[in-house]
Amino acid sequence: MKINQKKCVGCGNCVPFCPMGAIHIENSVATVNEEECVECNTCFRCCESENLSPFLVKTVRKLLGRIHLRHDARMDICPTGALDPPDLEWPRSLRRAFSDPTVTHDSTGVAGRGTEEIKTNDITGRIGPGDAGVVIDLGRPGTGVFLYEIDKMTRALSKLDISYEEKNPLSAIMPDLKTGALQKDTLQEKVLSAIIEIKIKLDQLPEVLQIVETVAGELDTVISVGVASRCDEDGAIPHQSICLAAGYTLSLNGKTNLGLGCPAAQEVSS
Ligand code: SF4
Numbered sequence: 449m450k451i452n453q454k455k456c457v458g459c460g461n462c463v464p465f466c467p468m469g470a471i472h473i474e475n476s477v478a479t480v481n482e483e484e485c486v487e488c489n490t491c492f493r494c495c496e497s498e499n500l501s502p503f504l505v506k507t508v509r510k511l512l513g514r515i516h517l518r519h520d521a522r523m524d525i526c527p528t529g530a531l532d533p534p535d536l537e538w539p540r541s542l543r544r545a546f547s548d549p550t551v552t553h554d555s556t557g558v559a560g561r562g563t564e565e566i567k568t569n570d571i572t573g574r575i576g577p578g579d580a581g582v583v584i585d586l587g588r589p590g591t592g593v594f595l596y597e598i599d600k601m602t603r604a605l606s607k608l609d610i611s612y613e614e615k616n617p618l619s620a621i622m623p624d625l626k627t628g629a630l631q632k633d634t635l636q637e638k639v640l641s642a643i644i645e646i647k648i649k650l651d652q653l654p655e656v657l658q659i660v661e662t663v664a665g666e667l668d669t670v671i672s673v674g675v676a677s678r679c680d681e682d683g684a685i686p687h688q689s690i691c692l693a694a695g696y697t698l699s700l701n702g703k704t705n706l707g708l709g710c711p712a713a714q715e716v717s718s
């Protein structure tokens with residue numbers, strides 16, 4: 449995010465909207481820490497621009513100050529329209545693609561983090577009997593994640609025989625899906641969060657979770673892991689007992705897909 453230093457009157461309204469704490473007021477104007485800014489545009493979307501003259505705003509404030517009065521604009525207003533989202537070039541454009549939920553990823557046509565995850569398995573049929581889908585969610589508002597941290601995780605996971613979801617924007621910047629290494633020119637970019645999606649065999653689950661846990665300890669971000677598998681005919685959840693036996697507890701906010709959507713194409717034909 450760019451802030452027009454000539455227009456900014458340092459009111460501070462944009463500061464609390466930044467999920468990365470990247471905006472600071474210095475010498476009565478707002479500045480952005482470019483390394484921390486993930487180009488999510490939240491500050492710009494949340495602060496409606498009044499486009500008032502900075503000179504007028506400063507003068508009125510000064511005059512009011514002389515008689516010990518002050519006027520603050522509404523909290524969701526940038527009085528002078530100083531927030532100025534820049535046109536971003538590659539690879540910095542990745543920050544906005546992953547962090548601004550209103551932007552659609554070119555590689556997948558999906559907004560937000562660019563993937564429908566395994567929630568659409570009814571339609572895609574990607575996770576079949578005997579398979580497990582694993583989503584590793586890195587970063588959150590307040591912490592974010594550098595792509596070099598994601599790269600560390602994907603390269604460690606790729607030592608196993610796994611397959612990456614191709615309709616995921618991380619796969620689009622992974623020149624070789626076998627090594628899991630991300631494109632070198634992207635590694636210094638920071639995003640709000642991103643999701644690694646892999647498909648494995650159910651019996652690989654303990655090893656995968658162990659790798660995630662080990663690498664997570666070396667990263668400076670937050671990680672959550674989701675596992676999905678198809679229920680057995682008696683309704684049992686195959687990955688549940690495997691996770692518990694490996695020493696991992698499952699949270700109670702699991703989602704159950706009842707299979708009411710279109711049956712997966714390959715199953716119709718088989
Ligand atoms: S674009 Fe997002 S991360 Fe950057 S300064 Fe604005 S709110 Fe903060």
Ligand code: SF4
Nearest residue numbers: 456457459460462526
């Ligand atoms: S809301 Fe606008 S004028 Fe106020 S500090 Fe932020 S950029 Fe500057």
